Amino acid sequence: MKLKFSIIAIAMISLLANDLQSQGFIQTVVSLTGNVFNQVSKQPETTALIVTKNDRRVTATRSRASENGYYYLTGLKAGESYEIKLKKKGFMDQLVSIQVPNTDKYTEISKDFLIMPKEAGVKLPLSVPPFEYNKSKLRVGSDIFLSDLYETLALNPSVKFQIISFPDNNKNKNENTELTTERANSLKDYFTKNGIDVTRISIEPNNSTDPNNPPPTEKAAKGKRYIGKSYIKIVSI
Amino acid sequence: MIRTITKYIVLAVIVVTSASAVEYKERTVGSHDDEVLGVFVNEADSKVATCSLDETIKIWSIPEGKELVTMTGHLGQVNNLSFSGNDKWIASGSGDHTVRVWDVETGEQLKILKGHTDQVIGVYFSQDDSSTFIASTSFDKTVKLWDYRLGSEIKTLRDHTEPTNNVAYSYDGKYIASCSDDKSIKIWSTDLETKEPIMTLLHHEAPVLTVLYSFDSKKLVSSDQDGVIKVWSMPDGKLLKSWKAHDELVQDVSFAFDNTTIVSASLDKKVKLWDSENAKLLWEHNAGVEIWSVDLVYDASTIILGCADGTVRYLEKQK
Secondary structure (H helix, E strand, C coil): CHHHHHHHHHHHHHHHHHHHHHCCCCCCEEEEEEEEEECCCCCECCCEEEEEECCEEEEEEECEHHHCCEEEEEEEECCCEEEEEEECCCECCEEEEEECCCCCCCCEEECCEEECECCCCCEEECCCCCCCCCCCCCCCCCHHHHHHHHHHHHHCCCCEEEEEECCCCCCCHHHHHHHHHHHHHHHHHHHHHCCCCHHHEEEECCCCCCCCCCCCCCCCCCCCCCCCCEEEEEEEC | CHHHHHHHHHHHHHHHHHHCCCCEEEEEEEECCCCEEEEEECCCCCEEEEEECCCCEEEEECCCCCEEEEECCCCCCEEEEEECCCCCEEEEEECCCEEEEEECCCCCEEEEEECCCCCEEEEEECCCCCCCEEEEEECCCEEEEEECCCCEEEEEEECCCCCEEEEEECCCCCEEEEEECCCCEEEEECCCCCCCCCEEECCCCCCEEEEEECCCCCEEEEEECCCEEEEEECCCCEEEEEEECCCCCCCEEEECCCCCEEEEECCCCEEEEEECCCCEEEEEEECCCCEEEEEECCCCCEEEEEECCCEEEEEEECC
8 A cells, every 4th residue: 555655656746847847947957068178289188177156166077188088067957057167287267158058858968168278388379360361450250259268368367478460471571560460459459458457468460471370372172261370378377 | 652753753854864965054143252162952942052261151042043142240261051951041160160040031140159169161950840950060070969949069979080071961860971081971860869970981082071961861972082972871881882073072962852863063173963873974064163062953953053263153954
């Protein structure tokens, strides 16, 4: 008899839980997985990932370089947003916002991270050129790529850095110097407008193309539009 | 049944016309400001979308060739694009590391999917009516699966050892195929749990540049940097045919609705129609310009070329 009641009770609780979940009273628990790589070397890194919500720690884990930088975070809830702090000695502190989709469709979502070395002399390439060909004004929409960078620079206030800018061709050295000065200053203005202390920033224009990333010389498969790269070089930490 | 009958009618039309010296007339319908990298015809065969080094996407009407809308927003060259199965949206992949989704009618940018850590090279919408999922490939060597409606990255697939070049959804929605500079093709399950490849196809001897499923999902065609085309039976992954199709790399291939006729285009400036059953050349045309991308309507009566001089050209079958 006891067993019968237990089975009925479990069945009722299960039905109630399903009902509550479908009505949104119980949120789906979601895991976040992905890999952490060094932004410069693209090699996997062992890194601490600390998840917070409203400045309160929710969960934490560690990526494993030996497992290609793989990490697994669980205990996140559907529809909630979190901040993930990436911490590793010798690297910049980084903070990334994550919005977990508001659905019970997924119990796992995916996100890779790039972490930036914090070492004098290291050059961090801007992942997407924020300029058009031969132009120095920041492109409309480039904020979606630059915002991560200024947030990282803001989180690491002791870091002084140099903005290095390269031109798109080698046609005219004087014009290239002028162009890359203006490009570096556009980025400097962007950072200072977003709260980075101007005394932390210096610039380095260039009159010829990037020797470490030269323009393509022969026709290859897709991926050959060339715009000179910009870098953030760490001067002191 | 109707689909099968239609298939055989289309096949018969293509075979009969190819036997009787097919003639196509070339017409330039418009142009981008730079090289055209991707071409995709919608399910209804009423529109074709093109994308370019000029960072834009354009939609053109079929058969008129009227430019309908231009989509701007990417901050880098647009490497590839795909209509959704319901023809309402376009997904595009770009040098700016993002996948973006656009409304076909208004040209409005609906979503920016950020997650790849290098250029996005291939993109393919799921071809079911709900068109919820998008698969993408990138120089970051991964294949990612996105839920477009939620704007969420739901699965990252890792096994390629070099940049991944292109990706295709099977029309039955069960599989994704990806190809890479590592000379392999990998077949992945679209279920949410499986992250290991179901199969790796290894016969290419050069970087594999594109893959595409036939409409019945029973064949996969691939092309490589040496100008070789291979046709595989699916889902068993058996190599059916392989032939040297062009003198230069073949960046794009496409199936006609008969699931047998293939169109290929190359940097050797030629576009060719093939019978994939026996690798027989049905027709060829020298466009006089390098061709990055090609697609065709269901019965191959119109072939659309995306060219290195920025032009979008229609090859229209003469009656």
